[in-house]
Amino acid sequence: MxxxxxxxxxxxxxxxxxxxxxxxxxxxxxxxxxxxxxxxxxxxxxxxxxxxxxxxxxxxxxxxxxxxxxxxxxxxxxxxxxxxxxxxxxxxxxxxxxxxxxxxxxxxxxxxxxxxxxxxxxxxxxxxxxxxxxxxxxxxxxxxxxxxxxxxxxxxxxxxxxxxxxxxxxxxxxxxxxxxxxxxCPVNISYLKNNVEIVDFKKTIDTVINDLDSAEIIVAGGKGMKNEKGFELLKKFAGSIGATVAATRTAVEMGLAPQSIQVGQTGKTVKPRVYIACGISGAIQHTVGMSGSEHIIAINNDENAPIFDIADTGIVGDVFEILPAYLNYHG
Amino acid sequence: MKIALCIKQVPDTTDIKWTEHNTIQREGVESVINPYDTYAAELALNLKSQIEGSHITVFTMGPTQAESMLRKTMALGCDSAVLISDKKFAGSDTYATGLTISRAIRTVMPDFDLIVCGQFAVDGDTAQTGPAIANFLDIPQVTYVKDCIDCSDKNLTLTRELEDGIETVKVSTPALICVMKQDFETCRAKINGIISAAKKPVRICTMEDIGLTPEKTGIKGSPTYVSKAFRNVSTHNAKKYKMNTADSVQLLRETIEKHSGGCDE
The missing domain is CATH 3.40.50.620 (HUPs)
Structure with a gap:
């Protein structure tokens, strides 16, 4: 023993x-x-x-x-x-x-x-x-x-x-x-050297960034959001429903979003009440970080996208039509 | 500055195929350099260009096929390469891997100033091997490195991308850093780089070369082991709707309201 x-x-x-x-x-x-x-x-x-x-x-x-x-x-x-x-x-x-x-x-x-x-x-x-x-x-x-x-x-x-x-x-x-x-406990560190000196810290200003843990609704964008304009649209939509913005690794690598809001295997794990995946194909690297969400809505124009396999509500359609229309009706 | 760059060959995880028995099909799967290691390579090459007389040795631990990846990395401008390869290394967990790589670096490059690793490997994604190497060499580590904003042979000033913000730290060499995604452009191999890389020797290090015993590496040297592996299956029940835009918007609205307990107008 x-x-x-x-x-x-x-x-x-x-x-x-x-x-x-x-x-x-x-x-x-x-x-x-x-x-x-x-x-x-x-x-x-x-x-x-x-x-x-x-x-x-x-x-x-x-x-x-x-x-x-x-x-x-x-x-x-x-x-x-x-x-x-x-x-x-x-x-x-x-x-x-x-x-x-x-x-x-x-x-x-x-x-x-x-x-x-x-x-x-x-x-x-x-x-x-x-x-x-x-x-x-x-x-x-x-x-x-x-x-x-x-x-x-x-x-x-x-x-x-x-x-x-x-x-x-x-x-x-x-x-x-x-x-x-x-x-x-006794702190015996006098003989040790702290080899890494912190010289500066800047809190990331973008407040949406640290809200992912507690967010009730998350709106996440992937490669299908195409460019910065697409992400602007996503942010507007998120703002209109009081949601927090997240991104896939691909979107981060395309420079559309900071790494700190990345959800997935090399990013964060989130469990909101509602997760709205926009233009996200559903690579397992991403879904492993969000599949614990209570309700997953997927919007994608490719009806064969794997994201639909893990979604609760799948909307086959163009995010660039649906989100602006949503903002028009309800924004 | 003498730089040891550690890279890993990983299966292309975006293209995993399954067998009938829910195990991963390993035959015919492409191997690629771990993406985070390309960022590590970029940062190492950047340092080399800034500090005169610098030298980069690339290390990888893996099967002999990994030699082609080492040559590709040398073609980017790295100077020499070491393939840590021995059947006895098979089954190493992160602890045994960290020990093995640290021994290889100590053997081949005892006077190194800096070890550069990728922050994660996309196959295992443990983010442990870098700090494990630093531990075995008893040198400081800086993880989540975004950029190097100042460097000399003796000191590095680095930015770290953390959950709550950007931290700037100063570390003296020798040290180990783990690198995140970089903002600058990916390096590309030039023709003369490819030609000279083909001529550069790749040194092979076996278990005996680095002074390890079978008890210290591979399965025997690994404190952890996999007791079972199974496929990750989703429990969500997809309902797919293909409708016009107005109906899609309506459904989106209703679904959000129903499941979020109401939302702001």
Whole structure:
């Protein structure tokens, strides 16, 4: 039997000093997994500036987090691959969790492989499902080959590490209060060098960009939107129904939209109530990021486009006729 | 600046075909250079043109067929190439792959200044191998690199395209960077580049050449393994409507209202 026990989850602190929602999604999932691991503890690790952890105490308690290992230091106010990975590796060496979960944000995807390499343990990236198998191992399922094939991956070493993208798991609205123990951890980094210095940060001005996670309606454009004018039309349409704009990789590569609003395998995963795919052929690389939407409307003039295979409502027609007409009637 | 450029040959995932048994048909599938690695190559070539006396060695890990991709990349202006190839590497996961590539770089190019990788590979899309290589070489990493705005042998100033904005960072060499899509034009091979690339040698590195043992690479050296693979099947039930524009607009309107719980006028 392994000496490793408990589930440790990385609580990412955003630049605005709140905890990234993917953490809470992971906690709820971990609570489920814990039931199959004889009630293993669900614990968190956080790196932040001094005094910040206690402001999250209520959130940790309501979510049923047993222990929070906190590393607080001015030097940890911003993410640093060097500091964070070193401290996380040291912590894992001491508390020996059987599972380590990290949100697959930009930061998580920078941190996780570094930590897995240093610990000499396996890591499964961008999982869409986590379960415990009959042997008590973490069974992590992830898409491969552009989302066309799903693979369930097991890990021979401990901790078993996995990253999961935001929005893949739903936050459970029911709370399960526990008295969270906050464990202050010593920050031994004086001998380390932070090799990457942040000299500037510009928040992306376009406000539609960061709304994808919480958007109720998303209007997404693909290659079929043809050019910038097409995307202008898309934005107008989105504006008229209070929707957020997204794009496929092809549209991003055509320079029609920024990478930050890309949905799909190499972009974001979204789950709005309504997803309106305009001029999107439905390559699996795209659909893997949006197929969890509650209702998918596809508008495409090619009735054989694969997008219709995953849509709930398929409208065969020209977006350049339908959207302007929509704006005329209802805009 | 001595640059190691890491690239990967991937199946053309836009053209996947299925067998009757829901497994991926591998025969006759075209292999292409991972698109993100072309951006990495562009950035490396850009750096080479800016810093005098620079040298780029291209590394790839894969079967011997990957040599043609190495030659194509040399034709763009890279100077030499290393094919990390051994049957014993088969089945490597990202951990074992990271270790293997890091050993090859350390063996062939111990005095490297910079390692340039693509941010993702489109077949696996784990975004792990770059940071794994950096870990094994104990050097700093900068992921999600959009552009290099200032460079010298000693320092690089890079922009990173992140979820919440654009971050500018400064890193000293040696370092590893993972590159996102670039704004500048894709490099094209020139005729004399293609001719000289055909003459350049491609060095082959086997497991023994880089000092690894079977326990450290391939299936045995991989902490993770695939327990099952299955096809991703959609659960949505498509209804397809082919109507005039007015009716399409009407349907669109009704569907949005019905499923969004009302929308703004």
């Amino acid at each position: 392994s000496e490793y026990s408990g589930i440790l989850i990385y609580a990412q602190v955003t630049r605005e000093d709140y905890i990234h929602t993917v953490f809470f999604e992971l906690v709820d999932k971990a609570k489920e997994l814990s039931k199959k691991l004889n009630g293993a503890e669900v614990n968190a690790v956080i790196f932040c500036r001094p005094g910040l952890t206690r402001t999250f105490t209520e959130a940790f308690q309501n979510k049923g987090v047993n222990k929070v290992y906190c590393f607080e230091d001015e030097k940890l106010a911003n993410y640093s691959t060097d500091y964070y990975s070193k401290l996380l590796v040291d912590l894992v060496g001491v508390i020996k969790p059987e599972i380590l979960l990290i949100g697959a944000t930009n930061q998580g995807r920078d941190l996780a492989p570094r930590v897995s390499g240093a610990l000499g343990t396996g890591l499964t990236a961008d999982c869409i499902e986590l379960d415990i198998n009959e042997k008590g191992q973490l069974a992590a399922t992830r898409p491969t080959f552009g989302g066309q094939l799903m693979a369930t991956i097991l890990c021979k070493t401990y901790p078993q590490m996995a990253t999961v993208r935001p929005n893949v798991f739903k936050v459970n609205q029911q709370d399960c209060f526990v008295q969270t123990e906050i464990v202050s």
